[in-house]
Amino acid sequence: MVNRRMASTPLPPCTLASRISPANAPRRNSTWRRPPCCFRTVLGLMVTQHYITRVEALDAMKEAQSPHFFKKAPSLLDRAPHFTSFVLDQLVHIFGLKNRSQLSRSGMIVNTTLDINLQDKIQKIAQRHIAELRAAHNLTNAAEVLIDYHSGAIISLLGSIDYNNTAINGQFDVATQGYRQPGSSFKPYVYVTAFKQGASPAQAIVDAPTTIANPGGSPAFYSPTNYDLSFHGHMTMRCALQNSLNVPAVRVLKHVGISAAMQTAKDMGITSYEGTPGYSLVLGGLGIRLIDHTSAMGTFANGGVHVGYYAVSKVVSAASHKVIYQHQIDQGKRVISPQLAYMMTNVLSDNTARIPEFFDCNVLQLYSKSQDNCYNGDRGIVRPAAAKTGTTQNFRDNWTVGYTTDYVMGVWAGNDDNSPMYNVTGVQGAAPIWHDSMLVAEQGHPIRDFINPGGLEQATVTYPDGVKTTDWFIPGTVPTFTRPTPVPTPTDAATPGQGTPTPTPQPGGDNPIPPQAHPYCPSVFSFVDNPPANQSGNGWW
Template sequence: MQTDRHVGENPPPPPGGGSGSQRAEGSQPRHRMPASLPPHSQAAVAQRMNDVPMRPVPGIFYTGSHQSIHPTGWRLRRHIKRKNLRQTLNTIALSDRIGTGTLLPMAASLFSVFLIMVLIFVTVVGFINATHERFGDKITTLEDILPKDSTRIYDVHGKLIFQMMDQGLQTSEPLDKISPHLAHAEIAIEDQNFYKNPGYDITGILRAAISDMTTNKVVSGGSTITQQLIKNSIVGNQATMLRKLQEVILAPDISHYYTKEQILQMYLNTTYYGERCYGAEEAALAYFGLKDTPTQTAAQQLDIAQSAMLAGIPSSPIARDPFLHPKAAAIRMQEVLQQMYNQGYITAQERADAIMESQKPNFIKHRGFVNNRIAPHFVNYTLRELADDLHVKISDLSRAGLVVMTTLDLDLQNKVLKTAQKHIAEMARVHNMSNAAVVVLDQHTGAIRTLVGNIDPDNPTYGDFDVASQGYRQPGSSFKPYIYATAFDEGISPGETVLDGPLTIQMCCGLPSYSPHNYDERFHGWVSYRYALQNSFNIPAVKLLLRTGVDKALHTAQSMGLTTYEGIPNYTMVLGSLSVHLIDNTAGYATFANGGVRVPPHAINTIKDQNGKLILQITPQPVRVLRKETAFMITDVLSDNDSRIYEFGKCSSLVLYKTTMNQCYAGRPGPIRPSAAKTGTSNDFRDNWTMGYTTDVTVGVWAGNNDNSPMVNVTGVDGAGPIWHDTMLLAEKGQPIRLFPGPPDTLVRKTATYPGKTTTDWHLK
């Protein structure tokens, strides 16, 4: 093919040379270079304008063959395929639009539902785990954490004297000591599938839920007996769905750890039956007046009618209280009987008989007031001691399930109380005496056999006040033996003499001087300490305190039992200026009686739980605080009735004869029991005391007025003395008469001459 020449190229030179070209013969031809134009000149620009390419010819030019390579009809088929493809693509696009608008929200909704279900599942599992974690330990220890019985206090003979009731009354009994009729009645009305269900009843829960939703309030619990036990002992009784779920979660665990009999026993002993009664035993007492017999408990005596009545109460203890709402209680009782009949626990005849029984006038018998005032002051003392022994507050003892056996002899206490009341009544009008307190101690064990803190415990003004253990009263001359014991312990003999004469003591710190006087306002010259103590002379006692010192004498009193006092210790304390508790003063004399060995007084013998397991047995530790020689000399002096005849006479109330005083003075005293005693009278006759002991017991008596007002011309021997005398005879009734122990080997009885007198008495070797 011919190659196109670009426009503007220089043509080849013409053959034979061109015009104007001179070439010498025989010379080589000369090449010419075309003239070049400056690239930016107008000529060059004009020349380049012709360089535009030619417009292409329309159509496609193929260098190859133009023969068709596709079979006939191919284009039609391709058109149809493309049409179908467009329809398919349109269908897909439509489906995508439908999926985006409809299926995607549906999928999102399904995912949301799934997510919510997962969250609910996780929440439920978490709640179940949290419930088990929180209450799991309580399941295995359910019997320990159940509400315990009311703490009960008994006297030494096993007679109930007090039952704490500020948090309700409960006395648990084993299942075989509870009437089976009550068990059947409770199951029939509360949980008819009790022996079959796992602790909860889905049918009952649904029925209760429908009832609650219908009334728009909680009217039915749907709880099984197991759930009610859980509510009462573990999760609480709040009326919430959360609490109900916790019951359902924990119920199978309870059924796993305990038998149905154990669950039923726990329920029947702790469920609330109204009238402050928890459990079948207290309910039987409260509603039907049933009492324990040697062979049956009160709960064991419940018949069908009584059981049906009680079983109807727990679901609404106030609204179905037979005392408050007898009609509602009767209706509920018939519902219980009907369920018992339907479930085969009773026959139709038994149901009819029970209804007839319930309609009798005396079907419900209120047991009346719970008498906790049998020995109120002793009980209060016991509660304080109990709280101290267990290191708790008294309020924590109410439902502690404790059975406390005390040292109290209730029969003796009642007799002593009557004796004190009788004597005070005789003295009240003439001598303005209105009250007395009495303590009887066993000096060998420290047991408090009697504690009368007030002769009128039911008095609304002062009846609750316990003078014996809470009142501070001045002991008068009954304090003197502590000073004498201090002196005897230092080697002074009871036979040593002292001048009973005028005495003035210069007091320190600007206080006026002190001049003691005897009660009879007389001086008695040289007297022995034995004689001075027995006749309660004041001046010799003050002089003896000057020898021993206030601190030593006070220490002696405190070590012997005076745990606390009011007042300032000084030389006047020998005359009883310090105020003390009667029980402390009695404990001090009990130390004399026990040969110088102090045994702290106590009101409790044993503490057991409601199942009879021993928690604590009180065994006070004896401590020697006085030499046995000293204790013997004090006893020998205080029991020397001949030495006190001058002040008290031969047949005073300090002498334990069994006949009357007149018969005693007539020479017919009868058998006389040896005793050691000391009286005391505070200033202005505000307090009368008589303290003393035998070989068996120590008795302390205070007499006076609650407001501490003066009595009229009455001393200890006349005021408190007769009560002490009669109390001693009551306490010693039936006991053999025994002499006090003889002197220790370290004492010798010898005659010695002292200023003013020659005496024969005991001396330390």
């Protein structure tokens, strides 16, 4: 792990030494202008002032004998400019300063949470992947945030793939300043609101033509569509969420209420947004920040406890060498129960459930071998991970936000000028960056599975319409049904030769749909027999 005490300060070592001992500030033609002398002086000061031991200083001097050791290295400002800018803003806030200019006179030694070596690797991954898609898909930029959700420490923050590239407006920090639409990656907040209200991943729902009244909005009625412009019939919430279907998500939002869903998102960390909440919010219709979305998704990983993110861990006065700021451990705030958090994690980590739309070897799985190896039957070591993608309807924003037992990472891909990409979904644009970066971040960490906190009941439910599914429930919420007795259809119910007319969708959302002979997610649930022609509505959303 990088020594964040040294790497965290946006100052080169000689300047750092002058801040430690202002009386020894560099003078023209002094030893400070000769790197080896500067290096020895800095080490001596650090030993004297107890930043390192004498043995560590001697080891550093030995390392300095290697060729090209004293070549100019890029500063933290060069290597992580967006993170550095974010830290400066945090310092202004921490010390109640008016602006950044006051920091230059403050004489601070700043310790941050950044892992600069990991940051470099993630930036190269993002640059490589964007280069592969730039010409064919008009995809020019990406941003990334990696957080230790247990503590809130920001381990990596990439505001763009190239700070100095004016063609992509690289100096703009998409990660902390950009309000972009998250697409379907927002859906978990709405679904977990349904879990709070007594639903489970096994809740039956219908993917059918749906029209919902939109009072005060435009248009007056809202009719969502799926990405594939098709409807898939009867399914469970697990299936609907994992395959990122829009129509079931809107039906869930209608059931739980817009205000309740927004409150859940706010409690989990989405404290700032652009736009007006409406039924499109479940499809990512609001603009939110990548850093907030990443932190909020980490709440699921942290068992329902939200811990705010931070970048500054400690600040020392260069004059007095005293600690003038120390980040206090944040115990966080419980916003959902451990059981609800686990239910969502169990869904988002269920690769089998998302196969219909994402196929088996999608990069939302953290397999150690290549995707080609996966298709050939060799995934290698698979690290448990939960993730959700998102793509706006016009291909202007592309997201993947997901987590392991150690970190949560959010990745955005798109264009700063808001121009559309060409046919790039979340699993193609942001997800490969997320996959490769998360594997690098997890190197050296033990592989652990998500822990069931207990207090859940696994049960098999057969719905009146024929859907049979096994899933997790909060005790006392397992539904029981009595199968209805089919009523024979009168022979004169329809004019001979014309058949039964197809019902016209009506405002209100509860529209009938002919049942499918084969369910959309056969590996998740099954029809025990052919459902009746007219669904009863009992137990369905």
